[in-house]
Amino acid sequence: MRDTSSNEAQWVQYPYCISLCVLTLRRTSAPQLIRPGQSRVLAGLPFLFISLFCGWWGFPFGLLYTPLCIIGVLSGGEVVGGVGIPGAAGAANEGCTRCGSLDVVFALGLSRCRACGHRSG
Ligand SMILES: [Zn+2]
Numbered sequence: 001m002r003d004t005s006s007n008e009a010q011w012v013q014y015p016y017c018i019s020l021c022v023l024t025l026r027r028t029s030a031p032q033l034i035r036p037g038q039s040r041v042l043a044g045l046p047f048l049f050i051s052l053f054c055g056w057w058g059f060p061f062g063l064l065y066t067p068l069c070i071i072g073v074l075s076g077g078e079v080v081g082g083v084g085i086p087g088a089a090g091a092a093n094e095g096c097t098r099c100g101s102l103d104v105v106f107a108l109g110l111s112r113c114r115a116c117g118h119r120s121g
Pocket residue numbers: 096097098099100101113114115116117118
């Protein structure tokens with residue numbers, strides 16, 4: 001079992017799949033910000049339900065991917081980084097991933113640290 005709680009905010013992506021007859025699309029959610037103490041499993045439930053309701057209908061891959069996606073959510077998704085990761089645009093100003101400075105500017109999906117010049121996004 002992985003520990004699904006953390007003392008720090010984390011960006012987490014969840015797997016899900018959607019089936020359209022013989023075609024099954026296996027997707028990864030946009031990074032979700034999980035705050036300290038927040039359950040990564042609970043935060044992933046919307047994606048679990050997408051797979052549950054939309055994933056099964058494809059043969060054979062829907063039947064194959066749906067359980068994998070559900071397991072992926074139940075194991076807490078995939079942590080893609082700590083605070084200040086791309087996708088955070090406008091949502092959080094929690095510091096530079098390189099130097100830790102809080103002087104980070106978010107604009108147009110990019111973040112730029114004014115202390116060290118580090119860019120992400
Ligand atoms: Zn920096």
